[in-house]
Amino acid sequence: MAEPLARRYRRSMTSRDPVLVTGSAGFIGFHTAQRLLARGETVIGVDNLNDYYDPALKQARLDLLLAQPGYRHYTLDLADRDGMAALFAEHAPRRIVHLGAQAGIRYSVENPETYIDSNVVGFLTVLEGARAVKAEHLVFASTSSVFGANAALPFSVQQGVAHPLNVYSATKIANEAMAHAYAYIFGIPCTGLRFFTVYGPWGRPDMALFKFTRAILEGRPIDVYGAGAMERDFTYVDDIVDGVVAALDAVPGKDPDWRAEAPGPGTSGVAPWRILNLGAGRREPLARYIEVLEQVLGRKAILNVMPTQDGEMTRTEADVSESRAALGYAPSTPIDVGVKRFVDWYRDFYGV
Known part of the structure; x- marks a missing residue:
C-alpha cells in the first residue's frame, strides 16, 4: 500500500491552480520551481531524494523551496504507481513539468534497470496522472544524447534519433514516443525538451x-575523456x-x-505534440x-587524459531555430560568465 499523502507533504499550498514539478530537488527541477514561484505560481514538488549523489545537496535545494509559502513537497518515487495516482487525484494539477529522472550516461552502462524503473515506469505514472486529470499541458525533459551516433551538426529536431549509444538515451527516446501516443489517444498536449x-x-x-572544480581546488588530477577533444553545447x-x-x-x-x-x-x-532543443x-x-x-x-588543472568512454558522444551542438x-x-x-557564477556558488556553498 502507498503511504498516505498526508504524511508526505512539507508545506501547504496557497493556490488552487498548481504546477506539478517532478524532480524538484534536482538541479534543473530546483531552478525551475524557483522561477515558477518567483512569478507567483503555486508549485507541487515531487522528488524521491535518492542517493545517486549527495542527498545533502538535494536537501539544501529543497530547504530553499520549503521556505517559500507557494511550495508543497512530496517525497515520492515516480515509479510508485499508487502514490502518484493518489497525488494526481488529490491535487489535479493540469500543468506538469516532468524533470524527474535517473540521469547520467556512464551510470546507465552498469545500472540499466534503474533507468527503466525511473525513466520509463516513472514517466508512465506521470502520463497516467495527466490522463486522469485531463492535463492542459505536459512538458517533459529529454536530452541531446538521443541523437546518438548522428554526426550531422548542429542537431535538429528534424533529424531522426534511431541510434542511441546508451540506455539513458534509449529511455528518453522511449519517453518521446510514449508522450506522442498519449497525446494522440487521449489528447494530452505534450512538449519534449532536449537539454x-x-x-x-x-x-x-x-x-x-563540478568534478573539475572540486579536484582543482583540492590539487587532484581531473579525468579528461577523449583527450580533451570532445566538444559540447554547454548551456547555462x-x-x-x-x-x-x-x-x-x-x-x-x-x-x-x-x-x-x-x-x-x-x-x-x-x-498535440512537439519536440524542441534547448541549448546554447x-x-x-x-x-x-x-x-x-x-x-x-586562478589555478592550473592537472590533466589525466583518458580515452572516450563507452556510450559517450564526441560532439554536440543544438539547432535552436x-x-x-x-x-x-x-x-x-557565455561560458566565461556561467562558469564564474558556478564557481562563486561553489565557494560560497562549501566555504572554500
Missing part, C-alpha cells in the same frame, strides 16, 4: 564542471529554465503543415571549458 549539457549553480556533483541553467517556462506557457496543437507521407519527427499532424546553439571544446575554469579559479520561433528562446550566457 544540451546544462551547467550552473546548484549543479550535479557527477557532472564535469538560467537559459534552460527560460525555455522550460516559455514552453509551459505555449501549449502545442497539431501541426497543420505536417504530412503523413513525409512525417517530420519534431511535430505531429495527428497529436554553439559548441565549445572541452579544453576551452577547462581553460575558462582555470582562469576563474524551432525553439526560437515557437518560444522566443534566446540563450545568452
Whole structure:
C-alpha cells in the first residue's frame, strides 16, 4: 500500500491552480520551481531524494523551496504507481513539468534497470496522472544524447534519433514516443525538451564542471575523456529554465503543415505534440571549458587524459531555430560568465 499523502507533504499550498514539478530537488527541477514561484505560481514538488549523489545537496535545494509559502513537497518515487495516482487525484494539477529522472550516461552502462524503473515506469505514472486529470499541458525533459551516433551538426529536431549509444538515451527516446501516443489517444498536449549539457549553480556533483572544480581546488588530477577533444553545447541553467517556462506557457496543437507521407519527427499532424532543443546553439571544446575554469579559479588543472568512454558522444551542438520561433528562446550566457557564477556558488556553498 502507498503511504498516505498526508504524511508526505512539507508545506501547504496557497493556490488552487498548481504546477506539478517532478524532480524538484534536482538541479534543473530546483531552478525551475524557483522561477515558477518567483512569478507567483503555486508549485507541487515531487522528488524521491535518492542517493545517486549527495542527498545533502538535494536537501539544501529543497530547504530553499520549503521556505517559500507557494511550495508543497512530496517525497515520492515516480515509479510508485499508487502514490502518484493518489497525488494526481488529490491535487489535479493540469500543468506538469516532468524533470524527474535517473540521469547520467556512464551510470546507465552498469545500472540499466534503474533507468527503466525511473525513466520509463516513472514517466508512465506521470502520463497516467495527466490522463486522469485531463492535463492542459505536459512538458517533459529529454536530452541531446538521443541523437546518438548522428554526426550531422548542429542537431535538429528534424533529424531522426534511431541510434542511441546508451540506455539513458534509449529511455528518453522511449519517453518521446510514449508522450506522442498519449497525446494522440487521449489528447494530452505534450512538449519534449532536449537539454544540451546544462551547467550552473546548484549543479550535479557527477557532472564535469563540478568534478573539475572540486579536484582543482583540492590539487587532484581531473579525468579528461577523449583527450580533451570532445566538444559540447554547454548551456547555462538560467537559459534552460527560460525555455522550460516559455514552453509551459505555449501549449502545442497539431501541426497543420505536417504530412503523413513525409512525417517530420519534431511535430505531429495527428497529436498535440512537439519536440524542441534547448541549448546554447554553439559548441565549445572541452579544453576551452577547462581553460575558462582555470582562469576563474586562478589555478592550473592537472590533466589525466583518458580515452572516450563507452556510450559517450564526441560532439554536440543544438539547432535552436524551432525553439526560437515557437518560444522566443534566446540563450545568452557565455561560458566565461556561467562558469564564474558556478564557481562563486561553489565557494560560497562549501566555504572554500
